[in-house]
Amino acid sequence: MHHEARTRVNDFALKLANVNGTGSASANGLLLQAIFRMGIPVSGKNLFPSNIQGLPTWYEIRVSRDGRTARALDYDLIVAMNARTYEQDIRELRPGGYLLYDSTWPLDTALLRADVRFLGIPLARLCNAAFSDPRERILMKNVAYAGALAALLDADMTVVERLLEERYGHRKGLRESNSCALRIGYDYAIANLECPLPFRLEKMDGNRDSILIDGNTATALGCLYAGATVAAWYPITPATSIMDAFKGFCGKYRRDPETGRNRYCILQAEDEMASIGMVIGAGWMGARAFTSTAGPGISLMNELLGLAYYAEIPAVVIDVQRVGPSTGMPTRTQQSDVLKCAYASHGDTKHVLLFPADPKECFDFAVTAFDLAERFQTPVILMSDLDIGMNDWVVPRLRWDDAYRPDRGRVLGTEDLARLGTFFRYHPEDEDHVAARTLPGIDPKGAFFTRGSGHDKFGAYTETPDDYREVMERLALKHRAAARSVPAPVIVRRPGASVGVVSMGSCDPAIREALDELARRGLAADYMRVRGFPFGEEVEAFLEEHEIVPVVEMNRDAQLRSLLTLETRVPKEKLRSVLAYGGFPLSARTVVDGVLSRVEVPRGVPR
Amino acid sequence: MASPGKPPVVHPALERNALGLTLRDYEGSMSTLCAGCGHDSVTAAIVRAFWELSTPPHRIAKLSGIGCSSKTPTYFVSGAHGFNSAHGRMPAIATGANAADRELAYIGISGDGDSLSIGLGQMVHAIRRNVDLLYVLENNGVYGLTKGQFSASADVGSKSKRGEPNPMAPIDPVTLALALGATFVARGFSGDKAQLVPILKAGIAHRGFALVDVVSPCVTFNDHEGSTKSYVHTRRHQVRAVLADFVPPAREITAAVGDGEATRVAMHDGSVVRFVAVPQNYDPTDRRAVFAYLQDQRGKGVIPTGLLFLDEGTPDLHEMSATIDVPLARVPYEKLCPGSRELERLQEEFR
Numbered sequence A: 001m002h003h004e005a006r007t008r009v010n011d012f013a014l015k016l017a018n019v020n021g022t023g024s025a026s027a028n029g030l031l032l033q034a035i036f037r038m039g040i041p042v043s044g045k046n047l048f049p050s051n052i053q054g055l056p057t058w059y060e061i062r063v064s065r066d067g068r069t070a071r072a073l074d075y076d077l078i079v080a081m082n083a084r085t086y087e088q089d090i091r092e093l094r095p096g097g098y099l100l101y102d103s104t105w106p107l108d109t110a111l112l113r114a115d116v117r118f119l120g121i122p123l124a125r126l127c128n129a130a131f132s133d134p135r136e137r138i139l140m141k142n143v144a145y146a147g148a149l150a151a152l153l154d155a156d157m158t159v160v161e162r163l164l165e166e167r168y169g170h171r172k173g174l175r176e177s178n179s180c181a182l183r184i185g186y187d188y189a190i191a192n193l194e195c196p197l198p199f200r201l202e203k204m205d206g207n208r209d210s211i212l213i214d215g216n217t218a219t220a221l222g223c224l225y226a227g228a229t230v231a232a233w234y235p236i237t238p239a240t241s242i243m244d245a246f247k248g249f250c251g252k253y254r255r256d257p258e259t260g261r262n263r264y265c266i267l268q269a270e271d272e273m274a275s276i277g278m279v280i281g282a283g284w285m286g287a288r289a290f291t292s293t294a295g296p297g298i299s300l301m302n303e304l305l306g307l308a309y310y311a312e313i314p315a316v317v318i319d320v321q322r323v324g325p326s327t328g329m330p331t332r333t334q335q336s337d338v339l340k341c342a343y344a345s346h347g348d349t350k351h352v353l354l355f356p357a358d359p360k361e362c363f364d365f366a367v368t369a370f371d372l373a374e375r376f377q378t379p380v381i382l383m384s385d386l387d388i389g390m391n392d393w394v395v396p397r398l399r400w401d402d403a404y405r406p407d408r409g410r411v412l413g414t415e416d417l418a419r420l421g422t423f424f425r426y427h428p429e430d431e432d433h434v435a436a437r438t439l440p441g442i443d444p445k446g447a448f449f450t451r452g453s454g455h456d457k458f459g460a461y462t463e464t465p466d467d468y469r470e471v472m473e474r475l476a477l478k479h480r481a482a483a484r485s486v487p488a489p490v491i492v493r494r495p496g497a498s499v500g501v502v503s504m505g506s507c508d509p510a511i512r513e514a515l516d517e518l519a520r521r522g523l524a525a526d527y528m529r530v531r532g533f534p535f536g537e538e539v540e541a542f543l544e545e546h547e548i549v550p551v552v553e554m555n556r557d558a559q560l561r562s563l564l565t566l567e568t569r570v571p572k573e574k575l576r577s578v579l580a581y582g583g584f585p586l587s588a589r590t591v592v593d594g595v596l597s598r599v600e601v602p603r604g605v606p607r
Numbered sequence B: 001m002a003s004p005g006k007p008p009v010v011h012p013a014l015e016r017n018a019l020g021l022t023l024r025d026y027e028g029s030m031s032t033l034c035a036g037c038g039h040d041s042v043t044a045a046i047v048r049a050f051w052e053l054s055t056p057p058h059r060i061a062k063l064s065g066i067g068c069s070s071k072t073p074t075y076f077v078s079g080a081h082g083f084n085s086a087h088g089r090m091p092a093i094a095t096g097a098n099a100a101d102r103e104l105a106y107i108g109i110s111g112d113g114d115s116l117s118i119g120l121g122q123m124v125h126a127i128r129r130n131v132d133l134l135y136v137l138e139n140n141g142v143y144g145l146t147k148g149q150f151s152a153s154a155d156v157g158s159k160s161k162r163g164e165p166n167p168m169a170p171i172d173p174v175t176l177a178l179a180l181g182a183t184f185v186a187r188g189f190s191g192d193k194a195q196l197v198p199i200l201k202a203g204i205a206h207r208g209f210a211l212v213d214v215v216s217p218c219v220t221f222n223d224h225e226g227s228t229k230s231y232v233h234t235r236r237h238q239v240r241a242v243l244a245d246f247v248p249p250a251r252e253i254t255a256a257v258g259d260g261e262a263t264r265v266a267m268h269d270g271s272v273v274r275f276v277a278v279p280q281n282y283d284p285t286d287r288r289a290v291f292a293y294l295q296d297q298r299g300k301g302v303i304p305t306g307l308l309f310l311d312e313g314t315p316d317l318h319e320m321s322a323t324i325d326v327p328l329a330r331v332p333y334e335k336l337c338p339g340s341r342e343l344e345r346l347q348e349e350f351r
């Protein structure tokens, strides 16, 4: 049998195969957090089904002292807790890998692989002996395998125990059963298996200035800090946890200390047409308002996004993208709403998009979204995705500048109105082609009539071609002007680069890793991650600079590439698509293979 | 400034309300609807109601969907903030606006197509949330703006201009709203301004969703023989079942109308609605009885009008949401942001 020559420390990947609804999430999360607390960079990816109970679900943990957080495809150890996926799970192990399974029942010998080591622990039997409640027996099997993994990987048990205390300290019974189950697995592994394995954990100091957070929680925090007071939504995976988190934060930070009443209003709408309507109504009134949704909701919001664009009303929409079309695969990730969001609604419409790559940017860009929405008096869509939104990422601590004040854009108050004498809603415009607005109820001189029907620059109803066009042209200029204000692209250059890779959002970790790998193999590539639409001059310049531009994105139709060809001067032929859209987070290998297949590989670069 | 309660003295157009404003000050731009359209009469009643209430024009938010009816907000109170939005979407926009600023007086104008077809879901949910909004449904049985198709309020057998009878049962907004738990339900007729004005005033004073279904004939597409939403048909079948009179706050209640036995309902702002003429044993606060009465009248082919039901005890959107008194849109940012130290502390939970 294959044996590892060297021990690998803090550099391996695990996959935990479970049945949905058996409570594995908390055990898996416990492991992830324990590794994080040991100071080791780590990432967790939840590959779950659209189901409440019974379907297969996987959790992948990648431990990487170098901070690689993309999905790894080579698993060193798989915990196979779902007999129905044994075959697939065993197949996915790298040669020399390990499979941990519940040996209460014998393993079908047909499944055995000569290059894999099988580690059996009679988890069900041990838990049946220790616990009497049937539900507890099932739940505690998960904690028991977490204990076994702690032994096999040499995790710091005091860290794990402390986590249990933090999580369940206030519930004595639960604390005790968890502790007991953890020990069952740990002790069995120490007594019966070779511990630790040739790949293991070791305390380091890699997370001192980091946190472990999912993008939806970070987005909700961003909305809280931005001063959002009205939120409207309709439940949808994978966006739901944004509003759950927002509600939690508001309960904590938005209660009036004297009356105990709320400085926020969350409206669970009847559908997404209503939720965007509520946001527009609140934005019209001058509140910072947002909605969170996913692709199907964006489809429904189209009509009113056009209204907000044309009537120039601030609105923040958070799109946590998932696999489409239609219901698609709601629990899987994709970047397939790009074009839909860029041009949402009928008629000539264009929106401002922000592309965060991780939870930290979700937090920062949520705030940016409100500022831009108010400054440009238009909808701004934050393009998150399921991978960012629902998975735990290790990111630098979030920072807040107490000097921050919301950019309310050009809003006229009583004094301004008195000074100006007359007020027209869409005239005059400033250097960004934005006209000042007033808020309803503030001053008699500020009253105006908002309409989605044809209007001239004074806000009056029109059916006159020139008057209509004048407003539409200003709106186009305004959109273009926003290019200067959206977050600039992140550009990483390498000496001797022959190609320039372009991507967005959650592709980032996989691309960074892939580009290192390609450089090792002799193909140096520059990299630009776009972070906002409309595209600015830096995007144009990068595209101009490179003759070959692989565009990596997670959708079938190369939507980012299309947007670049439509909205920049780049010749279409330069842009070569690398597409991965099966629904799982991107891995470096996919990018490496994709880029190699799209460029003329210099001699000597192994494919 | 004329003191409230004084009898009218001068020419009506010059009469001033408590703010010193004339009726003119509550008008809007010239209507572009067909001459004789019922909607214009509703507009006139709205002008009158706000003027009589002395609502500061800029403290009024007037919203609408799309349709001939939804065009009318431009024709009243030009000093108010207006929003002519999208077809069937006004209830959500009004809900969001009200969530952001609870202090303004909200009036939403809609049509039977806008409310009972494309926007039915939104209207129903605004009722459920009891959004503080006067909701005027200008009901003509057709889609006026798209040239006369039957709407969902068309009665069975009612004939189109071309003579085809409508085969489907109508959605009656009044019984629908009652069944949904609406807290203010009224029906008016555009041709009966005397009855409509106090209803509108009470609807504005009502804290919560006030549905006012107004039969408002479309002279161009639905005012012919055989239509049940024509002026003639409505005049013939309308029964002023419930006559209410609205007494603003701080005004002495005098027995000007009706008998002394009138049912009185005190509104949240201190005003009072007096039910001065009701059918025998009619209790406008008894939802089940009102419902039964309406079903009964419908069977008789009667169109009962008036302020049919009133409930001042159910919490509105803000009370249900326990929001603060200060409009959310006006809360200073300092009271909304927890600050950097709290962010640092909070992040210990993410370690």
Ligand SMILES: Cc1ncc(C[n+]2csc(CCOP(=O)(O)OP(=O)(O)O)c2C)c(N)n1
Binding pocket: B066, B067, B068, B069, B070, B087, B110, B111, B112, B113, B114, B115, B138, B140, B142, B143, B144, B145, B146, B151
């Ligand atoms: C999404 C959408 N679909 C269709 C229309 C076309 N449309 C405009 S008004 C209207 C019907 C209006 O009927 P109603 O609300 O009864 O108003 P009325 O004109 O009768 O007062 C329709 C179907 C539209 N504006 N938007």
Ligand code: SF4
Binding pocket: B032, B033, B034, B036, B037, B038, B039, B068, B069, B140, B144, B145, B217, B218, B219, B220, B221
């Ligand atoms: S078409 Fe009918 S509803 Fe429209 S303005 Fe003319 S009369 Fe009124």
Ligand SMILES: [Mg+2]
Binding pocket: B067, B111, B112, B113, B138, B139, B140, B141, B142, B143, B144, B151
């Ligand atoms: Mg109609």
